[in-house]
Amino acid sequence: MRSLLIFVAYFGICFLPECFVSGLTFSTMQNQKAIQNKLLKEYKKSLRPIFNQDLPVTVDILFLFRKMHHYDVVSGLFEFTGGIRLSWRDFSLQWNPKDYGNATATRLPIDEVWIPNIGVRNPAEREEFMQIEIAGFSVEVTSKGVVHLRNSGLIKMMCQSDVTYYPFDSHTCSLVLAILNYNSNEVKFHTKTQVEESSDFKDNGQWNVTVLGSRISSAAVSVHLEIRRRPSFLVVNIFLPVIFILAMNTVVFLLPVESGERVSFSITGFLSFTVFITILTDQVPHQSNPLSILSSLFAFQLANSTMILICNVLVVNLYHRTSNINSSCLLAFVRLTRRNTRSKAPVLKIDPKVHPDSDCREPNDDNEFDNGFTWKDVASVFDKCFLFAFLSSTFVPIFVFILYVSHRF
Template sequence: MDTNAVLLRFVLLSALFPTNIFCQSGKNVNSLLTYLFTTEGYNKKVRPLTDQSQAVDVSVDFYLNSVIEFDEQDESLKTSGFLSCSWTDQYLTWTPSAYNNINELFIPQDDIWKPDISLRNTFKSFTGLGASYLNAYVTSAGTVEWNPYQVLESTCSVDITYFPFDTQTCELKFTAWSYSKAHVELNQGSRGVQLEEYVENSAWKLVETSAREINTDEAAVFFTLKLKRRPIFYIINAILPVVFLSLLNIFTFLLPVSSGERASYAVTVFLSLAVFLTIIANELPKNSEKTSLLSVYLMLMSSLSTFIVILSIAEVRIATRNANTKPVTKIYMIVIKIAHFITCKTCKKSVTPAKVSTPKACKRLDLEDHITWTEAVDAIDIVSFWFSLLFTFLCTLILGAVAVNGDT
């Protein structure tokens, strides 16, 4: 097909299907920028309203990317994400047809007016959002969209009562620092906290988000994150070992006094509990406002262990007494009778109904019988064993149920 035929076909198509074909060049963009910043004399120090008595309406949404770290000791939360801010700049408007139909521009954020939005409850340093190399999106109608990406470190008050089954609520407080609500009004956007690109944290589960704006003279918007701890790590590495040590604590009374190892065994268990108490204390914030139920449980078990150590040492001395020169007193007789009652109930469960009616099934204690101090120590062991078992069971059951269900 020759050149004339191609040209004729192009003319016919243009006549049948008329379209506006524009070729936007760098000169067009340069002319537009010259018009806005030189001819019109755009000044980023002036609020973008022709009527300066009005407030600039800024819509703010938050796109959360990830929860990087939640430090309970420092009571700080590190997150990554960006704000989606939009407003109308009446000094950044133009007629698209005058510049080859340019409808949008990307302008460095430091070249135009923007609200000095900052994280109010910052943990380390107070800095503005964004960076000089980031651009703002501007349309011919003056709509400005600014999306500053940031790694945010904010303060967060920690409630450790139900650790490690706790749920923490943290707020990110963004404010236009230099402006009051009469000059800049920050409004919660229609989307609130967006999780389109959110990456789950291995230690914390994001269970709820919300956004709100405050109705005071301050221009501010708050984004709330509700985080629930994933407790499996602490269950395996802290709670189960403590429960096992508590059981070992009880079995001190099954070790005969004559073995000579009871006191050392009891002290070893006590020191093990003290080590776990130190480890857990290092995981919690150093404040006195709230007390962890796990710390309470450890203190109760440590108190029981202290009681067992003292009792074990006392039993070693009691066992060396001579019943002929120093008879067993009435107080010990009561303990012996309680121990005999406990063992008799166990005995009745182990025999058949026909044998239960036999008086010889369980021998009753005659207080006039000759009782040795070794028998008194054995009775103390029986009573102490069942008391410690009941105490440990109730503490574990009650505190565990409250911790698991208390923060739901």
């Protein structure tokens, strides 16, 4: 009995695996070697893979957008990782799966078979074309002769920037892929090619990229991408500080003249605003067409800040005057402005010697315009007028800009 068990165990170990292997239906390494030897034995990769050489080879192309690396708005350089999937039929790469263990696919080195060289027609470099690197890749070949090539890599291209609505700007770029080593009569793209985002697409913290679609011709495919800025960082770190500085410049007219700090306060605010304009200048393209609306707004606010500084100096000068007020127009303006704040306004004396048609009269020797108003009162009135005027000129354009760009964004 023991001898029988030993015999059965020996038979199972030695003979049963060989019996199962002989009945396998999947491909083995020997099958793959045989397929590759057969396909590459008399293969000529210099010939286009089509029986009738007068007809073009049809190539299906699929572009995948994987990851955005960098977009320089000033120079227009756009760097991203993209994938390209190509497929075509090669009548020389066919076999009968039944003769090779039912193997329906194999992989061949890319430098051993015919491939269409795909390049970027609008690259960032000075060359007219930039060939997409495919060294080290392999192609998948099916038993029916269909060849699949999957490739991905870093692509650099130029993208015309449009900063009209900066920092709420968006840019439309077109990546033009073309066949470099053949013309349209020899190789053509399939007209039903689609473009999509890759399933492993990685988002960018500064830009939001959207694939709009593609336009395909027989010799080239144009992939349209939309790059939209994420404005949160710039709004918090540039736009809001500028608004605070402009508000600080405006409220200088609430600061008492007696403090002696009004002029230095205005100069400090003016210089701070100038620094932020310099920062903005470094981040937008140095071009006039199109010109950023924010740049125009900041230029207007720079002129507005200059006027605030000049008016502040004027108010300080009026406040420290000690002479009499010799203009009836100025007195009438002060009385009109302060009539709601003074219970009893002094009555303006009218000189009968002055011509009745004259609005602004000069005082006589008796100083007839000395009616209780001082230059301090005049400075106070101008402070209120300038405060209202510059609050309007500062915040109304900003409010209009926010409404305009937010509606578009």
